Amino acid sequence: MIYVSRLEHFNAAHKLHNPNWSLAKNKEVFGPCANTNWHGHNYELIVTVKGKPEPDTGFVIDLKKLSTLIRTHIIEKVDHKNLNLDVAFMEGKLASTENLIIEFWNILAPQIEKISNAKLHSLKLYETPRNYVEYFGE
Numbered sequence: 001m002i003y004v005s006r007l008e009h010f011n012a013a014h015k016l017h018n019p020n021w022s023l024a025k026n027k028e029v030f031g032p033c034a035n036t037n038w039h040g041h042n043y044e045l046i047v048t049v050k051g052k053p054e055p056d057t058g059f060v061i062d063l064k065k066l067s068t069l070i071r072t073h074i075i076e077k078v079d080h081k082n083l084n085l086d087v088a089f090m091e092g093k094l095a096s097t098e099n100l101i102i103e104f105w106n107i108l109a110p111q112i113e114k115i116s117n118a119k120l121h122s123l124k125l126y127e128t129p130r131n132y133v134e135y136f137g138e
C-alpha cells in the first residue's frame with residue numbers, strides 16, 4: 001500500500017462561540033478565540049490517500065487531479081471566508097478545527113473514490129503552525 005499526500009492551504013476567519021452560553025461563559029472557555037469580531041488563521045490541509053500504483057501510470061492517484069478536487073470541493077468554499085457565517089457545511093456547528101476536519105472528510109472521501117481506485121487515508125489540518133488535528137474517518 002502506498003500513501004500519497006497533497007498539501008493545500010486557505011485563510012479564514014472564525015470565532016469559537018457556543019450559542020447556548022453567555023458571552024462571559026464563551027470568553028471564559030474559549031479565551032481570545034471567542035473574540036466577538038472574529039479572528040483569522042492561515043490553515044494548512046494535508047490530504048493523504050492510499051492505494052496501489054496503477055500499471056498504466058505508476059500513480060496511486062494523479063496529484064494534479066487530487067489538488068483540483070480539494071480546491072473545488074473544499075478550498076473554494078472556505079478560502080477568505082468566515083467559517084461561522086459563510087460556509088454552508090459548518091452551519092450550526094462550532095467552528096473548531098475538529099469539526100472542520102470531520103466535514104472535510106465527509107466531503108472528500110466519496111469524491112476521491114469517484115476519480116480513482118484510491119481511498120482517503122487521513123486528513124491533517126493545521127490551524128496555527130503549532131496546533132493541528134488529524135482524522136482517519138473514525
Ligand SMILES: Nc1nc2c(c(=O)[nH]1)N=C([C@H](O)[C@H](O)COP(=O)(O)OP(=O)(O)OP(=O)(O)O)CN2
Nearest residue numbers: 015016030033041095096097098127128129130131
Ligand atoms: N481542541 C481545540 N482547541 C482549540 C482550538 C481548536 O480548534 N481545537 N482552537 C483554538 C483557537 O481557535 C486557536 O487555534 C488558538 O490560537 P492560539 O492559542 O493563538 O494558537 P497559537 O498556536 O498561535 O498560540 P501560541 O500559544 O502563541 O503558541 C484554541 N483551542
